[in-house]
Structure formats: structure tokens, C-alpha cells
Amino acid sequence: MMVSSNCSTEDSFKYILYGCMFSMVFVLGLISNCVALYIFTISLKVRNETTTYMLNLAISDLLFVFTLPFRIYYFAIRNWPFGDLLCKISVTLFHTNMYGSIFFLTCISVDRFLAIVYPFRSKTLRTKRNANIVCVAVWITVLTGSVPASFFQSTNSRNDTRGKEQSTCFENFPEDTWKTYLSRIVIFIEIVGFFIPLILNVTCSTMVLRTLKKPVTLSRNKISKNKVLRMIFVHLVIFCFCFVPYNITLILYSLMRTQTWINCSFVTAVRTMYPITLCIAVSNCCFDPIVYYFTSDSIQNSIKKNRSTRTREVRFSETQAPENFIQHSLQTLKSKIFDHESTI
Numbered sequence: 411m412m413v414s415s416n417c418s419t420e421d422s423f424k425y426i427l428y429g430c431m432f433s434m435v436f437v438l439g440l441i442s443n444c445v446a447l448y449i450f451t452i453s454l455k456v457r458n459e460t461t462t463y464m465l466n467l468a469i470s471d472l473l474f475v476f477t478l479p480f481r482i483y484y485f486a487i488r489n490w491p492f493g494d495l496l497c498k499i500s501v502t503l504f505h506t507n508m509y510g511s512i513f514f515l516t517c518i519s520v521d522r523f524l525a526i527v528y529p530f531r532s533k534t535l536r537t538k539r540n541a542n543i544v545c546v547a548v549w550i551t552v553l554t555g556s557v558p559a560s561f562f563q564s565t566n567s568r569n570d571t572r573g574k575e576q577s578t579c580f581e582n583f584p585e586d587t588w589k590t591y592l593s594r595i596v597i598f599i600e601i602v603g604f605f606i607p608l609i610l611n612v613t614c615s616t617m618v619l620r621t622l623k624k625p626v627t628l629s630r631n632k633i634s635k636n637k638v639l640r641m642i643f644v645h646l647v648i649f650c651f652c653f654v655p656y657n658i659t660l661i662l663y664s665l666m667r668t669q670t671w672i673n674c675s676f677v678t679a680v681r682t683m684y685p686i687t688l689c690i691a692v693s694n695c696c697f698d699p700i701v702y703y704f705t706s707d708s709i710q711n712s713i714k715k716n717r718s719t720r721t722r723e724v725r726f727s728e729t730q731a732p733e734n735f736i737q738h739s740l741q742t743l744k745s746k747i748f749d750h751e752s753t754i
Contacts, residue, residue: 424685429485431689436478439695443471446699459541460521464702466545467514471695474507490565490579497564497579505556508653509603511694513548515649515701516607517541523614526638527621555599588667596664604657611649615642648697656691659683 450457450465457465477500484490490497521541524532566578583592619642622635662680665671 421681421685425485425488427685427689429482431692432478432482432485435692435695436475436482439471439475439478442696442699443468443475446702447472457538459536459538460518462538462541462545463514463517463521466548467511467698468702470507470510470514471698474503475695477503484579489576491577492579494565501564501580502553502556505599506552507695508656508691509555509599510548510552511698512603512607512649512653513552514545515645515698516610517544517548518701519611519614519645522638522641523618526618551602555595555603558595583667585667585669588664589669593664593668596660600657600661604653608649608654611646615646618642645701648694648701652691652694652697655683656687659687 446464446468450461450468454461480492480496480500521536524536564580566582567575568578568582618638622638659680662671662676663684666677666680
């Protein structure tokens with residue numbers, strides 16, 4: 411759809427960009443989140459409220475990753491042959507993953523805030539049962555915000571350069587659809603799914619930093635304080651890097667599609683930035699395991715334990731190997747002596 415008859419809206423580069431980026435995210439996201447899921451469900455003996463949020467975050471990432479092969483095929487062929495239902499599911503899981511990730515990262519940030527700023531008063535709040543309740547509420551919220559986007563026809567027809575009819579998935583919606591429906595969805599998900607979590611993340615991190623600077627906490631172990639600072643830094647960098655550019659651009663993209671702001675330079679800039687920021691947002695599937703490692707002592711201890719176990723096994727096999735070789739050599743020599751004696 412042309413935004414303005416005087417503006418060029420050429421953005422076909424996005425299909426190559428999406429195809430390459432989504433392929434990389436599929437491989438890295440699948441491997442890293444499967445490993446994370448294995449650690450959460452099998453390797454960890456005890457799960458706390460933080461790992462409960464991380465487990466749900468890994469499940470959210472994997473659900474989205476499993477839809478990527480269909481999207482990759484679509485970006486390569488530029489035709490959606492899988493039907494309207496699968497397009498709806500793919501789009502729903504995309505939004506569920508993005509805003510589910512934002513919410514679960516926010517839960518981790520709030521949990522860390524309660525543990526450090528109010529360590530004693532928050533003991534009754536920071537329980538596995540309450541964490542499970544919060545996770546259910548998060549899933550309900552993100553599905554409530556994501557599913558309405560698939561209520562209408564998600565696939566549309568268009569003609570390619572050769573005049574052949576092709577099917578698109580969640581693209582080329584008319585101006586009326588954006589003005590009456592999609593723009594309202596964008597407003598809802600931006601306020602509830604982005605701005606409120608962003609404020610919570612920044613506020614919680616600021617309060618934690620302020621608490622760590624107090625004289626009472628100066629006597630705390632320097633290593634543990636550095637650890638907390640590293641956690642906050644990694645958490646905020648990943649959150650801001652993955653989600654801030656895309657959600658700001660999404661607002662501008664909505665203004666462009668609803669004809670609220672028509673300017674050729676603006677249209678060109680937004681249509682260029684939107685695919686780039688979307689790819690950055692999708693990459694959160696690969697970055698989430700980094701948050702797992704830096705945020706949870708349980709994860710670090712589990713990985714170190716597995717590593718040390720493998721090291722001990724290797725060393726044991728290496729020490730056993732010479733002993734077995736010597737024993738085998740002695741047995742061979744002994745049998746040869748007996749054979750020699752029997753021939754005399």
C-alpha cells in the first residue's frame with residue numbers, strides 16, 4: 411500500500427534481512443533455550459521464584475522459535491502458502507514472545523529489587539507459589555494483547571512484479587484497518603506491554619543501585635556487590651537494546667500507516683528502521699540465556715557442577731587409562747611366558 415503518491419515506499423530489502431536474521435535466531439535460539447530448558451527441568455534440583463520466571467521465559471522463546479521456519483520460507487519465497495490460521499498463530503506467538511519476554515524480564519527485575527531493597531519484608535512475597543501465580547497472570551495478559559491482532563483476516567493477496575498473485579502474512583493492510591483497529595492494538599500493547607515494564611525496570615534498578623551505595627551495605631562482600639552490579643548492567647543493556655528501538659519505531663510506524671504524519675523523509679526513515687529494529691527485537695531469544703546465567707546463582711552453580719563433573723570424569727578416565735594399559739600389558743606378557751613354557 412502506498413502511504414503517499416509522492417513518496418517512495420520501497421522496502422524489499424527487509425525480506426533478505428528477515429530471512430538471514432530469523433535463520434540465525436532459529437539456530438541459536440533453539441540450541442540455547444533447549445539447553446536452558448534442560449537445566450531448569452532436569453539439572454536443577456531446587457527451583458526458586460527467579461528460575462520459575464526464567465523457565466517461563468525459555469518456554470516463550472521456544473514457542474516463537476518453532477514458528478520461525480514458516481516465516482523464513484515466507485521471506486525467501488515472498489508468498490505465504492500455509493493458510494490464514496497458521497499466519498494468525500505465527501503472529502500471535504511473535505507478540506506473545508516479545509511482550510512475554512518483556513514481562514518476565516520485568517518480573518526478574520522486581521524480584522531482585524525486593525530481595526535486595528526489602529530482604530526481610532519480602533520473604534512472604536517471594537515464594538514459588540506467588541511466582542507461579544504471577545507467571546499465569548503474565549501469560550493471560552500477553553495473550554489478551556496478542557490474540558486480538560489475529561481476529562481479522564491476516565493474509566492478503568497482492569501481485570508481484572510479474573503480475574502473479576501471491577499471499578502475504580500480516581502485511582499490506584488498508585488504511586481503514588490501521589485507523590480503526592490496528593492503531594488501538596498498538597496503543598494498548600505499547601502502554602501495557604512496554605512503557606509500564608520499562609518504568610518498572612528502570613525504577614527497580616535505580617533503587618537497587620541506591621541501596622547498594624548506602625553505608626549499611628558498604629560492608630557487604632565486594633564480590634557479591636560487583637555481581638549484583640553486573641546483573642543489573644546486563645539486564646538493562648539487553649532490555650534496552652532489544653526492545654526500546656523496536657517499540658519506539660512501532661509507534662512511528664503506526665503514525666505513518668494511519669496517515670497521521672505524512673512526510674517523505676519520515677516515511678523513508680521509518681520504513682528503513684522498522685525491519686532493522688524488528689530483527690534486533692527478535693534476537694532477544696538468543697540473549698535471554700545470558701540473562702539466565704548472570705541473574706541466577708543456581709544456573710551458574712549447575713553449569714559449574716556439570717563442568718567439574720565432566721572434568722573429573724575425564725581425569726579419572728585419563729588416570730585409569732595408564733593403569734588399564736599396564737594391567738593389560740602384564741596380562742599379555744604373562745600369557746606369552748606361559749605359552750613359551752608350554753612349548754619347552
